[in-house]
Each structure stands twice: as C-alpha cells, then as structure tokens.
Amino acid sequence: MAPPSDLTLTEKVKFAFSSPRNFHEAITLRSAKSIFINEDLVPSPPERWTWTAWSYLAYWWSESWNVSTWSLGSSLIALGLSIGNALVVILFANILSAIVIVFNGFAAARYHIGYPVLARATFGMYGHYFFVAIRAILGIIWGGVQLYFEGQFISIILRCIFPSWATMHNPIPAAQGITIQVLIGFIIAFIFTIPFMLIHTTKIHYLFSVKSFVMPLAGLGIVIWATKANGGVSSEAISVPTVKTSTAVFAFNIIAQFNAVMGSNSALIVTVPDLARYARTPRDQIIGQLLGLPMSILCCAFGVITTSAVQNMWGEAYWNPYDLLNGILDQTYSSKSRAGVFFAAASFAFATLGTSIACNIVPFAADVTCMLPRYMNIIRGQFMCLIIAFAITPWHILTSAPTFLNFLGGYSIFQGSVVSIMLVDYFFVRRGNFDLRAMYDGSSSSKYYYTWGVNWRSIIAFVAGFVVPLPGFVGSFGTVTVSTAAARIFNLGWEMSFLFGGLVYWVLCLVFKVPGQEDCQRPWGEMVHDEWTLPGSESSANSLGGIEMPGEVEDYEKKSSEQGVHVNVV
The missing domain is CATH 1.10.4160.10 (Hydantoin permease)
Incomplete structure (x- = not known):
C-alpha cells in the first residue's frame, strides 16, 4: 500500500525502509x-x-x-x-x-x-x-x-x-x-x-x-582591467600569420x-x-x-579584447x-x-x-x-x-579521450535533422495541429502509433540527414582519408543535416500520408482534440490522465483561449 499522505518526512522514511514492498511503493509516483x-x-x-x-x-x-x-x-x-x-x-x-x-x-x-x-x-x-x-x-x-x-x-x-x-x-x-x-x-x-x-x-x-x-558586470570588469593595464586593446597582438591560401x-x-x-x-x-x-x-x-x-x-567581444590585451602584455594568449x-x-x-x-x-x-x-x-x-x-x-x-x-x-x-571529444564536437550532424524533422512535421505536415490525447495513447489504434510504434518516415529522414555529411565526419578523426568535397560538406554538417533531414521527411509525408491526415486539413493551429482527458483517467472533470489539476478549470479554459488554443475541459 502507498504511504499515507499526512505522514511527516521522518515517518515517510521509516515507512519506505520498513520492507522492500513499502520502498517500492514509496518511490512510485502516484x-x-x-x-x-x-x-x-x-x-x-x-x-x-x-x-x-x-x-x-x-x-x-x-x-x-x-x-x-x-x-x-x-x-x-x-x-x-x-x-x-x-x-x-x-x-x-x-x-x-x-x-x-x-x-x-x-x-x-x-x-x-x-x-x-x-x-x-x-x-x-x-x-x-x-x-x-x-x-x-x-x-x-x-x-x-x-x-x-x-x-x-x-x-x-x-x-x-x-x-x-x-x-x-x-x-x-x-x-x-x-x-x-x-x-x-x-x-x-x-x-x-x-x-x-x-x-x-x-x-x-x-x-x-x-x-x-x-x-x-564580471566580464566588464575583466575587460576594463585588461585594457587599462595594457594601455589599449592592441588588436594586432592576436593577429595570427597564416599561409596564403x-x-x-x-x-x-x-x-x-x-x-x-x-x-x-x-x-x-x-x-x-x-x-x-x-x-x-x-x-x-x-x-x-x-x-x-x-x-x-x-x-x-570581451573575450577577444581581453585576450589581445593580455597577449600584448605577457606574450601569451589566454x-x-x-x-x-x-x-x-x-x-x-x-x-x-x-x-x-x-x-x-x-x-x-x-x-x-x-x-x-x-x-x-x-x-x-x-x-x-x-x-x-x-x-x-x-x-x-x-x-x-x-x-x-x-x-x-x-x-x-x-x-x-581526444577521439571521443572529436565525436562529441561533430555530433551536431545528428541533431540538425532531428530538429528539422520535428519542425516540418509540425508546421507543414500537421499545419500546427497536434492531437494531445493521442500523444498519451500507446495502443495500436493510436494516431501516433504508426508501424509497430515507429514512424518509419522520420527514421529514414533522420538517416538521410546525417548520411550526407557522414563521410567528412569520419575523415575528421584522421584515421581515414576522404575527398576534399566530403570534408567541405562536413564543414556544413549541421546545415546539411538540417536541410536534407527536413526535406526528405516532407517528401515522404507527401507520398506516404501520415495517419490522422484529416488533422492536416483543419485550420492552421486549431486544437485537434477538445478534451484534455487522457487515456487511463477515471474522471474527466478536472484531471489529466487521472492526475488532479491545480487551479480552476474555467481559468484554464480562459488562459488557453487567450492564446488562440481552443480547449474545452469536460
């Protein structure tokens, strides 16, 4: 059984450690x-x-x-x-x-x-x-x-x-x-x-x-100290001679x-x-x-100015x-x-x-x-x-682990496509319409269940996004030699991933319609589901999925409508 809600903190701790079952009940969220x-x-x-x-x-x-x-x-x-x-x-x-x-x-x-x-x-x-x-x-x-x-x-x-x-x-x-x-x-x-x-x-x-x-204030203090001690910025101090290319x-x-x-x-x-x-x-x-x-x-700017002044004074760039x-x-x-x-x-x-x-x-x-x-x-x-x-x-x-750090530095090629796919899905495929109730429904009949619980269109688009700059990414580790073109594409890694991931997803959704296509025909930004009651709830009067909501229902409806979101909490 769950611990009574009126127990003191000390009593709750004693209850939790009184038995394995009680410990499990104590850490389980109601x-x-x-x-x-x-x-x-x-x-x-x-x-x-x-x-x-x-x-x-x-x-x-x-x-x-x-x-x-x-x-x-x-x-x-x-x-x-x-x-x-x-x-x-x-x-x-x-x-x-x-x-x-x-x-x-x-x-x-x-x-x-x-x-x-x-x-x-x-x-x-x-x-x-x-x-x-x-x-x-x-x-x-x-x-x-x-x-x-x-x-x-x-x-x-x-x-x-x-x-x-x-x-x-x-x-x-x-x-x-x-x-x-x-x-x-x-x-x-x-x-x-x-x-x-x-x-x-x-x-x-x-x-x-x-x-x-x-x-x-701290940054300003540092830059004022550096320029005052140096007698100026001395921007030429951090000019780095480079080989003409x-x-x-x-x-x-x-x-x-x-x-x-x-x-x-x-x-x-x-x-x-x-x-x-x-x-x-x-x-x-x-x-x-x-x-x-x-x-x-x-x-x-503060970092550059401070570094230039300090290098001019001490001969080292910090x-x-x-x-x-x-x-x-x-x-x-x-x-x-x-x-x-x-x-x-x-x-x-x-x-x-x-x-x-x-x-x-x-x-x-x-x-x-x-x-x-x-x-x-x-x-x-x-x-x-x-x-x-x-x-x-x-x-x-x-x-x-310099190789691992290099991997983390180039990891953005995997993140760019994730963002673009989600943006395309919301703005172009769904036209600003999400079905909130479906987001909490894991049954096979759920709108967002897709195929075995996976939207294969987004997975393909995700792979397509990072595959383009991937050869250059592999070459950045220095263990494999790649072409100049591959290296230059990797130099645009985030942008390429973002562009190709979103584009491929949009095309796939145009050819293979997503479930709940009728949502996309609604006016842009209209709430798809009028009820905030989620699967698993026993009462829909003032709850989300059986979770009691603080505040008045009327206040929630009012604030939602002020944002242009049509909500009817039943």
Whole structure:
C-alpha cells in the first residue's frame, strides 16, 4: 500500500525502509497512470506558465556568458580573420540559431509539453525513445564536463583566499589528469549544486535573472582591467600569420567556423521545448529568445579584447577564462588582484552552474522522466543527472579521450535533422495541429502509433540527414582519408543535416500520408482534440490522465483561449 499522505518526512522514511514492498511503493509516483503519463509529462497547467518574455531574454542573455562563448573567437582569429570579421561570423550564426530556436519552441509554448512528448508525434510512441535516450546520454557527459569546469573556478577562488593553495602537495599522479586542488574544487562544486536540484524548471528562471546581471558586470570588469593595464586593446597582438591560401579554401574555412558555432548551439536548439513549454504565452518565447542569443556577441567581444590585451602584455594568449585568471595570479598575487580574480572566478563558477542546469540537467531530467515515468519526475531526474555526472570522473574524458571529444564536437550532424524533422512535421505536415490525447495513447489504434510504434518516415529522414555529411565526419578523426568535397560538406554538417533531414521527411509525408491526415486539413493551429482527458483517467472533470489539476478549470479554459488554443475541459 502507498504511504499515507499526512505522514511527516521522518515517518515517510521509516515507512519506505520498513520492507522492500513499502520502498517500492514509496518511490512510485502516484501521478504515473501509464508508461506515457506522469505529472511532468502531461501538458503544464496554467500555474506553471511562469516564463515571461523577460525570463527568456534573461536566460539567453545570461547563457551567452560562459567559458565557450568567451573563447569563441580564438579559432576564427587563428584563420587570419580580423577581430571585426570574426565577430560578424559569430553574430550571424547566433542570429540563425535564434530563429531556429524560436520555431522549435513554438509547438511547446502552445501545447505546454516538452521535447519527449512532442517527439512521440514525430517519431512514434515507441520510436521516440531512441531520440530521448541519446539526448539523455549527452546530458550526463556534458553535465560532468561543466561540473569539472565549475570545479576549476572554485579552485581559483580558493587560491585567492589561501596563498599556499597553488603550492599544496599534489599526491594524485599526473596520468590521472587532475590535481588535488581541482579535485577539491570539483567536490565542492558538486555539493554547491545540490540545492539547485530541488528547483523545478518552472522556477529556475530566477537563477538566470540573477546571472544576467552578475556575469556582464564580471566580464566588464575583466575587460576594463585588461585594457587599462595594457594601455589599449592592441588588436594586432592576436593577429595570427597564416599561409596564403586560395579564396575557396579560405571561404570554406570560414564556413567551417560558422558551422562550429551552429554546432555549439545545437544542444540548445534541441533542448528549447523543455523551457518553452512553461511560456506564459507563445509570444513570450518568441520575443525573448529571438533577442537573447544574438546579444552573446558582447561576451565574444570581451573575450577577444581581453585576450589581445593580455597577449600584448605577457606574450601569451589566454583564451579560456580559467587560464586567464590563473595567469593573472601568476603575474601578480597582490590583495587587489586576488579580490578581482575572486569576484571573476565566483561569477564564472555561477555562470557554469547555470549553463549546466539549462543545457544538460534539465533536458536529462525531462528525458529520464519520459523513460521511467513511474519513478522519475523533473526533480528526481535532476538529482540523478548530477550524481551520475559526478561519478563519471569527467576529467578522464577531457584528458584521455581526444577521439571521443572529436565525436562529441561533430555530433551536431545528428541533431540538425532531428530538429528539422520535428519542425516540418509540425508546421507543414500537421499545419500546427497536434492531437494531445493521442500523444498519451500507446495502443495500436493510436494516431501516433504508426508501424509497430515507429514512424518509419522520420527514421529514414533522420538517416538521410546525417548520411550526407557522414563521410567528412569520419575523415575528421584522421584515421581515414576522404575527398576534399566530403570534408567541405562536413564543414556544413549541421546545415546539411538540417536541410536534407527536413526535406526528405516532407517528401515522404507527401507520398506516404501520415495517419490522422484529416488533422492536416483543419485550420492552421486549431486544437485537434477538445478534451484534455487522457487515456487511463477515471474522471474527466478536472484531471489529466487521472492526475488532479491545480487551479480552476474555467481559468484554464480562459488562459488557453487567450492564446488562440481552443480547449474545452469536460
């Protein structure tokens, strides 16, 4: 039997560990009515529509202030580009990313469901599990890497406090790829992150509101210090002499870097439905996300300016912020420099925490909730991601697996087609019409069951998308020689995957009609199903799949109608 709801926390713990059966009952979610339904998989009720236009703007603006964005200009300048031209390439890549992000968040903002549920309509009631699982695996890996980066900044903070920190005896062998200082920082980062795992996605936007103020101030402080100490920018200091090449080779190098920026944003593009589902109105996610990401150019500019000034002073380019902050302490360990580095390192540690939560922990939590709905919700999933990310010892990935890192760097060719297929399915095939009830119905008669639970059209399109740049991707490992054409196609990997995946899916759906074709004939954006009652419910009065909905039904109908979504809760 399930534990009584009026028990205290201590009594619940005693009940859970009183027997194996009681433990199972204690961890089972009461909201899990089937393998497709629990409290975080159903459409979010109005009380959870908490993200406003400012929330999304603050999120993307704050998210741009991170380690990778700060050092983004390094590879472009290494090609011989001027600072101005490098920033233009980054700006246009982020503008394109922002446009795709807005479109990918549109369905989630209107129907208030996340990526795992949206994927059911496109890939099938069972086919979607593959695309959910691969995103979850990446979330763990990059979550661990971000936790390691956070630990490095915490180590710098401790170095500012304790003069002997840098010279402390390191008993860890060099082959392990980590020092005792960074290991301590990594453990502290893990402990510091734990409280944030208790915050649901509906409330985590407050974190980014704070970050949107703190990080720009820290970046501004660093760039002011660097230019003042150097007596100017000294942009020629980071000009890299390059071997003269043909116009075509130079152009494809630029394209490769443009694609690299798109690739670095690809995880954010796929993840956005898990945030957009909590939008107060669809317009909020459009305005906030369209403006926020392109503003990241300021962080890139600060990184380039700081690096140029520091290289002119010390003769070394510190592109990574943690190398820069350690370099400052190496050059001068005065009370003034320690205070400045302390604030900067604390800000970057906080920024890295936010990046990890938004890009890795939240998506993983949504994915594992989909795969284990009887036992996992968003909060539990966040804790699970943090624990596994800590356990994988991510420094081994960074120091001992260059081939694996190269794979992760080119992984965007697999993500591009996923996004385009889902966009084509929603905007062109379904014409903005999804049947919510069918998204929670795993029977063979379900509209989204397709063939054995898999939409073979989307699978073929997914393969077609990544097959085009695949030869160049294989050649990027250096073990196989590929043609120049294949390498250049890979330089457009994300764009090629996006284009071919979506195009093939559209053609297949035109030739082989999808089930529920009558939905596509409805006016664009009309809700297909008038009842929010889902399979497995015993009562449809005020519930989703038997899950009691907080708030008044009338309020839900009112808020839905204000968005142009016709809902009749019966």
